[in-house]
Amino acid sequence: MATLKDVAKAAGLSVGTVSRVLNNRGYISEETRQGVYTAMERLNYQPNEVARSLSRQKTNTIGLIMPSIEHPYFAKLISCLERAAYEREYKVLLFCAYGIDDQEKKFVEACRSNRVAGLIICSDTVRTQTFNNLGFPLVSYERYLDSSDACVLCDNHEGGRMAAQELIAKGCRRIGCLSGTSRVGMPADTRKEGFLEACRQQEIETIELDFPPERTIDTRYYPDILEFMKKNEGIDGLFCGSDVIAAEAIQAAVELGVSIPDRLKVIGYDDTLLSELTMPKITTIHQPVKEMAEMCIDLIDKKNNGDFVPARTIFHVSLVNRGTT
Amino acid sequence: MATLKDVAKAAGLSVGTVSRVLNNRGYISEETRQGVYTAMERLNYQPNEVARSLSRQKTNTIGLIMPSIEHPYFAKLISCLERAAYEREYKVLLFCAYGIDDQEKKFVEACRSNRVAGLIICSDTVRTQTFNNLGFPLVSYERYLDSSDACVLCDNHEGGRMAAQELIAKGCRRIGCLSGTSRVGMPADTRKEGFLEACRQQEIETIELDFPPERTIDTRYYPDILEFMKKNEGIDGLFCGSDVIAAEAIQAAVELGVSIPDRLKVIGYDDTLLSELTMPKITTIHQPVKEMAEMCIDLIDKKNNGDFVPARTIFHVSLVNRGTT
DNA sequence: TATGGTATGTCAACCGTTTAACATGTTTGA
């Protein structure tokens, strides 16, 4: 592939001058600039980003460590992150831990090797993990991490509370709470706390069903949910920790001949594509994923510019009323 | 961050020797090897992949250009590709075109700049596009591309035929065919052809509904499907070009009080996570995405080794019987 | 004792680009 040297030769200029054109440094005449552009065109030249990165001592790549790609929530998150990164001229290096032990640590090392401009972690493989002297900003997303430079969250507690409010307002008096538990303390765990707290305050009965830590996307909650609903017939409301759980709750309800939202009201969490593809569509708690993703990139930029970054940035959530309440 | 030189100094060795340890070249005593390892450990050393790539004149990064991330099918595909890449020691650079014009071309240039080891394209932004002198193998996935080194496909025609077969076997005599059309000629278009051909051969009536090219994931087919079903009441079967379409068809059927699979049988395409989360679950055509993803990486490896690669590799599809037929 | 394998060091070139220092012109304007 053509190099700067080739372009210089083709344009009858020195490498220094061509580099000036590329980087907009120093004085350049319009004529020379055009000459360089046509030479680049003719040679089908693309600057070698690898050499550039080495010379500049930084890349324009951001690392992403996710627990899953296929799960609708993470698919949405990755999509938003890719877009936000692209808009800031970053490229995205994607890693997925799939709940496999040690993957996360390896990926962090891979990011170090590749000298990424920043790293966004949303995975939860390792219980506690301190990453020091990374050499680039570390942003944790919906996860507490001692060594992160910044943490982007949404108000999970409030989301749980809002869900409870909605179900109670629609007349539910005996509500099931279906949520996955994490091995580590994750912010998402507080959804349940917020929910239970709100119910307690209004003296609404709650019955909990906790799922073991989700290891892979293949984990199905359906059998547990079905059993739970059979065992607790009087339930008239269901708070689900994610839209996936809500979708399976709907399946169980249909299976048992319980009509939604007449006899049972269901509320999900995440506002993913899935919440629009079930029947009825899922009333859910919306997380401003797009804005949160943009904030992640923003925080990396800021940190790299030596600007101040807050330890935690917490976003509001909102209720999206669809068909299940 | 620590460099090779630092490690050499710490271990009391020359840079050359340390490099030998890292790359398993020449003679190295066990003692020296351990000395290098402990020094690396102590300095928290990670080889600079950027410098390595420049020196070796190749990266271990594979570029991915997708049309969408959030769409369940592409989420699944990206997931499989990430895994397959990781298993071969590749990292994945993810780009998403979102149906925006020219994005694809820009992404290809970005991949050239980053000197990727190979590029997998599944996008369809530009009608015709020839990429020449890329400097790395180009694999197209479910897409025809003149300039690609290899094309990985599944037997869409056969998938359409199988779907028809299933619906007819289950008693359908008047079948709707709901599918998106691409502006460019895409392999997926042949699903419909296979389906229609099989119906014609068995003299089964078909009624088509074509959706305009899908530009973003936000495109909802629901209104069109609902209208279509109202207008064509006698329909007892539905072939859908994707699971998303099938999910929306189910919504429309429930809305109209048409019970599935009793009065209407529906068959989807892709076998994504979504097909397990609707009620009833979607009978669908399974694509061996995992194997196809592995093949993509394999073809890049082969091409880079100077091995022969077939122009097209076509995979079998299969029917997954769930609840809608 | 000579040979060849083992183990390490030194040195230099190279990958493609950036950047600074410095030199050498040509224009332009006050």
Place this chain on the structure above:
DNA sequence: TCAAACATGTTAAACGGTTGACATACCATA
């Protein structure tokens, strides 16, 4: 007419690692 701005060139070092040529040992074995 002289200084400042403009335009380009030359040269060299730097980024961090790879690789090959070559030198220098030590040690075992035939």
